[in-house]
Amino acid sequence: MRYLPPGVAAGDLRPYLTVATYPTPHGFTEVESSARSSKTKTIHLAGGGLAVYDTGTPTNVHLAYPGQPYQIEVFAPGNGTATALVSNGAIRPIG
Secondary structure, eight states: OBOOOTTOOTTOOSOOOEEEEEEOTTHHHHHHHHHTSTTEEEEEOGGGOEEEEETTOTTEEEEEOTTOSEEEEEEOSSTTHHHHHHHTTSSOOOO
């Protein structure tokens, strides 16, 4: 889902906050595997969740929770915005 600020029309091509959910039976394992790379930083989340991002592209953060069949990607164009949203718990599972 793409989040547009007030006054921005749908279809605007500029980059804005986007949160995507990808169904995958091994989402947490995939994020754990990515966390082992020397090019990634890891964020430990409440509830046992784990997030990773490539130090070269901190605009994209991937996160997952144990036992959940999905992986979430947060994109935010501002440097540090995606990591801040994930770190402070703004992005979390529902339910």
